[in-house]
Amino acid sequence: MSDSKAAKPANTADTGDAAGPTSVTGVTGAAEIGTVTGAAKAPGAPDTAKASTAPPQPEPIRLFGTSWVAHDRGYGMRRVAVAIGSLLAALAGALALGFGLMGLVRYGPGVTSLGVAGFVACAVLGFSRTWKGFTRRRPPAGHHSTSSSASSSTSLYALGFVGTLFAYFLRTFTEAPGEGLRRAEYEAARADHARRRAARSGNPAAADPRST
Structure with missing residues (x-):
């Protein structure tokens, strides 16, 4: 009887020792896994420190790239090419519009005059909008305007492409647009x-x- 009573506490102590290290190891392992996972950096994440210290880069201009910064890499020839190209395109566009307006002659001089006045007005609007865009940023699309008014304005400026091309032609005499x-x-x-x-x-x- 005394032997069986003495053996029982020994079994209980053995069980507690076996469970104890397992529980502590599991907690320690989970903590280590959590630490490693938290410290890991997502692949491809941007380095904000480098981005904040990087020097600013010049914005390229269509057909000129960044040659406008130091006026190198054929900057002068590009201005000549843009001037000639925009002028020829403006003349071709005006000629095409002239042929289109000839179809209004059969409706009378009044209709023809309205058509000519409309295209001239669109050309003036296109010239003004493009010329202002050379010196200041345009507001974002849809800024202080509804979608219907924005689409109608875009149509008017599209019809005034001759004025836009002529603005590019004149601007190249002083700088890249x-x-x-x-x-x-x-x-x-x-x-x-x-x-x-x-x-x-x-x-x-x-x-x-x-x-x-």
Whole structure:
């Protein structure tokens, strides 16, 4: 009887020892897995630190790329080509519209005059919108306008493509179309980048954008 009573607590102690390490190991393993999973970085995630310290890049212009920055890589020849191409396209468009308006002659001079006036008005609108777009950004699509009014305005500007082409022709005499706007934005971005870099490094000389 005494032997059986003494053996029973021993079995109980053995069971507790076997369960104890298993439970602790499971918790420890789960903690380690959670730590590793939390510390892992998602593949392909952008490096925000590098993105914030990267210098600004110039915005390319259609048919010019970034040659407008230093006026290299055939910048002058590109301006000549754009001037000649836009002028020829404007003349061809005007000629095509002239042939189209000839079909209105059979309806009388009044209808013909209205057609001519309409196309001239559209050309003026297209010229004005394009010329303003060379010096300031256009508002986003649908800004302060409904979809119906936006679509009607787009149709009017499309009919005024001759004025748009003529605006490109005239602008190439002074710069690449839109160069002044992009240069001002680029220089402002460079100055802002230089100030932020100077604030991080504590070097006032780095605030001069010409040193970058």
